[in-house]
Amino acid sequence: MKVTIKDVAREANVSIATVSRVINGKDRVKKETRLKIEKAIKKLNFRPDQAARTMIMKETKTIGLMIPVLTNEYWAGLSEVIQDTLGEKGYTLIIGSDNMNPDKQEALFNVFQERKVDGIIVGSVLSDKTVKHVDDLKQEGTPIVSLYPFYSNVNCVTGDHVQGAMDAVQHLLQLGHRKIAYIGAASTSDYREMGYRNALMMSSIKMDESIIIKTNDMVRKFSHYGYESINKLIESKGEFTAVFCANDLMAIGAIKALKEAGIKVPEDVAVVGFDDISMAGLYQPSLTTVQQPIKEMGKATVDMLLELILHKDEPIAKKVTFPMKLIVRESCGAKKFMPSDNKQLSL
Amino acid sequence: MKVTIKDVAREANVSIATVSRVINGKDRVKKETRLKIEKAIKKLNFRPDQAARTMIMKETKTIGLMIPVLTNEYWAGLSEVIQDTLGEKGYTLIIGSDNMNPDKQEALFNVFQERKVDGIIVGSVLSDKTVKHVDDLKQEGTPIVSLYPFYSNVNCVTGDHVQGAMDAVQHLLQLGHRKIAYIGAASTSDYREMGYRNALMMSSIKMDESIIIKTNDMVRKFSHYGYESINKLIESKGEFTAVFCANDLMAIGAIKALKEAGIKVPEDVAVVGFDDISMAGLYQPSLTTVQQPIKEMGKATVDMLLELILHKDEPIAKKVTFPMKLIVRESCGAKKFMPSDNKQLSL
DNA sequence: CTGAAAGCGCTTACAG
């Protein structure tokens, strides 16, 4: 049978109150008594019941994390960092992936509420239907940290996607590219598209909307989407010498499609991705991409959340932004740009 | 403030006992009363406190899952299936990755015990130090399902790694290969190595230990390990026309090294991987590999665990084995190169 | 069908 505090008290010949004191190390306990109790705890292999503890202490030492998918290296990596960091501080993490399904988001919020988590980290993009839970939870006093700066009243840790995308596109510009296509998808990529547009604007390059591919549909197979998008570009006879993709999987799909169409990467077309998943360095050609400081971001997220848990009275939502880092690899390496496209000089 | 069952009782003008009955839908409650209570619950947005419930019901509706790493598509995929399946049945999953660190395994077991999880799924390979927890937990009556057939007294769901590896190597043999190298690592790959050896044996091919690369060290960067292993084979002038790698990441690293050494895949050397991660189909060349039925395995794992939770008296450890599927792609395909790649696109 | 009461395993003032 499960060992309870009573068993320990009996074994050590003290009251349960004293055992409790030893467990929590708060009040003073005579050394002799303490040793006796510690021995009993060890002997019985006693572990205090979290549920009973939770009821009194009003804290569960549990954090909820909501992400879109676990089988995506970015989210898996971030989840792992968050979990490890929380673990060190005695917290347990409940990870929930919602597959971008509002019903699942709803269900997850309910789980978090039932489990009375001490705080919540939201990595998903919430739907209209579920975003109200954020307000409910805030009202209830449950601290929340978001990983996207979507919600004005919620604390947030995020990478500087706009800057990262700008850096990537500016790199292409410096290599001489003028016709740079963009492949992206729904809301998560908005900031990256902004960066793309900003960079072009700042170089006074006229936007060619015909080589900008995006969709509001939920994209599940990013690589497939990248692949299809290139085929669309080719079919529509879009002119481009480079492609900036909103993430690495799209970029890898794009390269595959380009190669199949007999277009060489990077010789004929340069490709840049985003995220620096581990495959980016292994792919052939290896992928130029933008790296997010996942570890630092994960830690900062946990720090911010725990801070919020300790001092619930933060009046204003804080936003912390991390810089991104351009990683230059083969897919758009320092290839010399063919000056064959004379017409581009007219830009 | 948090809404409790008392608030609902007051709002609905009944006793907390009746509210409890409505929540759990067990005893009969007059329809009128029920509606009144349901309205109150909705109005106050009440959710029963899991902790209080747990104390009485002796179940937490929580399952612990221990895996080596989350940033590995195989484990991420399996975790997601397990989580979804459990979610449907009203269970919450606590995922813990131990990074193959015995201390972390220990810590995770402690967390599982403190949280009084209703059951545990072990995907990690346990160290001598931590394997005793399995016995402790079994003694305590906590059901456990393992994802490797290592522990004789523990129920287990696993893929047929031996058969999968045999299929892969037999495929190479059918293509005419006779000098097939093997790249693998620590205990997780043992069964795959067995399959490799079995296949060679059954074809009466003498084992050439000089082209079998393995290690007992913890391998963290599989792709890097595959890369290094090929270089070792090349340095030692090992003769081989094909390589069977114990997982896809090793295979991808191997291909990279082969290419860098001027050896073409699959023309000069065929490569086969294992797992069928999503990148296997996207890599260039795409990877011939062995696919595990992750979804079915995840579901079977959950079913088996819940079964165990319901009927704790299973006398004998059951082992369920799933067949693997060989996926033939370019990296060792019987593929002749088609020069259809000639259509140049004017960009 | 419904309510009063006991009890789950802890923590924490309150006394001593």
Next chain:
DNA sequence: CTGAAAGCGCTTACAG
């Protein structure tokens, strides 16, 4: 320094 007792938010016999 230590113990008796109240109480956390529920569920569930036990009465009615």
